[in-house]
Amino acid sequence: MKISQRTPIQTSHLFPVLDQLLIDLLKSLTEEEWQKQTVAKKWLVKDIASHLLDGNLRTLSISRDHYFGEIPENINSYSDLIDFLNQLNMTWTNATKRLSPNVLINLLESTGKEFCEHIQSLNPLENAVFSVAWAGEETSLNWFHIAREYTEKFLHQQQIRDAVGKQALFTKELFYPFINTFAQALPHTYRETKAPVNTIVTLIVDTEIGGRWSIIKKENDWEFVDSFEEKATSTIKIDPQDAWLLFSKGMTPTEALEKVEIKGDEHLGRIALNIIAVMA
The missing domain is CATH 3.30.1050.10 (SCP2 sterol-binding domain)
Known part of the structure; x- marks a missing residue:
């Protein structure tokens, strides 16, 4: 699909709202709830919180600071890319098992503010650093990349809420941009x-x-x-x-x-x- 055929989905203003809900949620969790299994079968609640931190840090490093760190080799197909991302996710969550919930919360709170500031600084109509591959695009505009990032933050917080039995993020303000992006x-x-x-x-x-x-x-x-x-x-x-x-x-x-x-x-x-x- 050509980029011009998509109607921009506005999500930048929602990141601070979603982030504050996440911090409030994590601060409310008991020690037992941090170890609850989620629908993401390989991840406990604590692993997902760690993954969200990884997302903040990677975005700031790559998109803001233009520092790519590990550059994948031999990525010749979509499945190769998925394998690479799965490996990145696994090494990160394994390494951060040594971090306490309090440390994770503090890091999420500080990096979340920087993440939101960076996202809101991007020109929505310029080309994004990464395309939205699951929508069939080889090049995407920033607004679509930002909306994809919004779905990541929404989804993983929802997985935590689902695991610990807390209220779902089912409001028109938060859910509709999420599902509208998925529908693309x-x-x-x-x-x-x-x-x-x-x-x-x-x-x-x-x-x-x-x-x-x-x-x-x-x-x-x-x-x-x-x-x-x-x-x-x-x-x-x-x-x-x-x-x-x-x-x-x-x-x-x-x-x-x-x-x-x-x-x-x-x-x-x-x-x-x-x-x-x-x-x-």
């Missing part, structure tokens, strides 16, 4: 799907905090469409709780089949359950 993967998810030209697929994330996204089959690809007269060939409806889990590998497409509602062409609708809007 819809055309790329259907890229290999053959269908007659003008076939329309609609994804609905239910309730007032969700939204509706439709794509249409063109000659060579699928594109977002805002309005259409014909009835959608397939409509998929999913609730917010299942949506954030499914699109971040917290639930399999097979598990999701029992929870979603598909109207129209079921085979076509099932493709949407393969949306993956995370890298590793």
Whole structure:
């Protein structure tokens, strides 16, 4: 998909809000809750807090200071990139197991402020340091890269909240930009799907905090469409709780089949359950 076809998603102003909610959440955790298992099967709550710190530090080093540190070699495919990122994540979380929760909180609080300042300093219409690969882009604008960073912070905090039974981040202000960014993967998810030209697929994330996204089959690809007269060939409806889990590998497409509602062409609708809007 061409960059110009996407409508910018505004998220920069939400980072300080999300960060303060994270700090308040982490300060409220008991010693036992820090060791709770999360839906990210390899990570406990403490590992996710550590990963969020890594995200702050890497962004400041790479995007602000132009210091790349480890430069990957032999990255010849998307799977190679995923393997490299998984290795980076693992070495970091293993090394920071020696850090106490208090140290992690203090570091998250200080680096979070610098992170937010840097994000808000970026020109949203300039090219980003990294593309949003899961949306099929080789080059992305800063606003999309920033929105992707927002989904990372939202997702990992939500994973912690889910693990310890705290209130989910299910408000229109915070959830809709998150799920709207994830939904940008819809055309790329259907890229290999053959269908007659003008076939329309609609994804609905239910309730007032969700939204509706439709794509249409063109000659060579699928594109977002805002309005259409014909009835959608397939409509998929999913609730917010299942949506954030499914699109971040917290639930399999097979598990999701029992929870979603598909109207129209079921085979076509099932493709949407393969949306993956995370890298590793």
